[in-house]
Structure formats: structure tokens, C-alpha cells
Amino acid sequence: xxxxxxxxxxxxxxxxxxxxxxxxxxxxxxxxxxxxxxxxxxxxxxxxxxxxxxxxxxxxxxxxxxxxxxxxxxxxxxxxxxxxxxxxxxxxxxxxxxxxxxxxxxxxxxxxx
Numbered sequence: 440x441x442x443x444x445x446x447x448x449x450x451x452x453x454x455x456x457x458x459x460x461x462x463x464x465x466x467x468x469x470x471x472x473x474x475x476x477x478x479x480x481x482x483x484x485x486x487x488x489x490x491x492x493x494x495x496x497x498x499x500x501x502x503x504x505x506x507x508x509x510x511x512x513x514x515x516x517x518x519x520x521x522x523x524x525x526x527x528x529x530x531x532x533x534x535x536x537x538x539x540x541x542x543x544x545x546x547x548x549x550x551x552x
Contacts, residue, residue: 444532461496472500477510 445451456463460472472492474485482502489500505512512530521527521539528536 440535440538443534459495461492461498464498465496470498472498474500474502476502476504477512 441453445453464470464472472489474489476482476485485500485502489502492498492500517527517530518539522543527539531539
């Protein structure tokens with residue numbers, strides 16, 4: 440879904456990895472990590488992570504605060520609201536919303552809801 444969501448951006452590549460983010464960065468000559476922050480509590484955790492990453496590799500972390508209109512969003516919250524029938528369509532790309540609704544229907548049918 441990430442690949443599909445980013446398909447229109449020629450300068451974006453979706454890539455997965457296992458292990459340390461710093462190792463991933465070193466192997467690809469990446470020197471900056473960009474992280475979004477929703478709240479102060481995110482900053483506390485992410486600052487520790489950024490400092491650890493900087494101690495392990497030549498990599499800096501840049502923090503970008505979210506727009507206040509989206510600061511409450513979390514994937515778990517969106518999934519929970521959708522599971523109880525709430526309309527989350529304005530919070531997701533249409534193809535992601537369709538897959539979420541389909542997945543929730545499958546779980547209800549199998550009794551995993």
C-alpha cells in the first residue's frame with residue numbers, strides 16, 4: 440500500500456529492512472532520517488532514538504511536526520473507529536480505505552472481530 444500511495448512521487452522509494460535503521464542507512468549512504476511528530480510524547484521517545492542512532496552512525500534525525508488537524512491520528516485509532524462502523528474515509532487514501540473495510544468484513548465473517 441505504501442508503494443501505491445507514493446507512486447506519483449518520482450523521488451520516493453519504498454524499501455523494507457530488518458535489523459538496525461543505522462545499518463540500513465550506512466549501506467545506502469543515507470545521512471538523514473526524517474520523522475514526523477504528533478505530540479510531545481512522540482518527541483521524548485524519538486529524541487532518545489535519534490541520539491542513539493547518531494551515536495551508532497553518521498546520521499542525523501530531522502523532526503517534522505504534524506499539522507494540528509491530524510495530530511490525533513494513529514493507525515490503531517483509525518482501525519478501531521472503522522471496526523465499530525465509524526466513517527474514516529476522509530482520513531485515508533480511497534484504496535487504503537477500501538482494503539481496510541474489506542479486511543474488517545473478512546474478520547467479522549470468520550469470527551475474529
